[in-house]
């Protein structure tokens with residue numbers, strides 16, 4: 381077991397319409413089109429320079445309201461177990477979340493975005509522009525494609 385520890389600080393917080401976990405759409409076909417705001421702390425605002433030019437962002441954040449870790453997960457989109465690293469389960473060894481959002485507009489330190497699946501007050505660790513050079517035809521979607529085929533969705 382590695383003994384290295386890393387300490388991080390939030391660069392801001394998510395303003396979300398979701399107050400509790402059950403409010404966030406889940407399962408096959410769930411739509412993530414909720415709008416919210418990424419509120420960046422004043423001391424990090426300078427780091428947002430030129431972010432407006434990007435249509436989508438990666439948001440790296442903390443599952444601050446998830447407890448424990450389970451190396452096996454049964455996602456809401458399937459009735460079969462999968463290893464946690466083959467899922468997006470909140471119960472992971474390092475409780476880090478990753479969400480791609482659409483940047484609608486910037487208002488100083490406030491980024492108005494669409495596509496959030498985080499709870500109100502979720503701490504944000506980092507933002508990066510969304511870029512992908514992987515052709516859709518080259519992507520394999522593993523158990524998720526099988527679960528979709530089984531459910532007919």
Ligand SMILES: C[S@@+](CC[C@H](N)C(=O)[O-])C[C@H]1O[C@@H](n2cnc3c(N)ncnc32)[C@H](O)[C@@H]1O
Pocket residue numbers: 400401402404405406442443444445446468469470476477478479480497498499502503
């Ligand atoms: C399946 S996870 C996926 C999150 C992210 N898109 C990812 O892939 O890492 C989404 C669930 O995380 C839960 N969640 C959102 N914000 C959370 C928080 N701050 N702490 C714990 N759980 C949270 C919600 O219940 C939501 O349904």
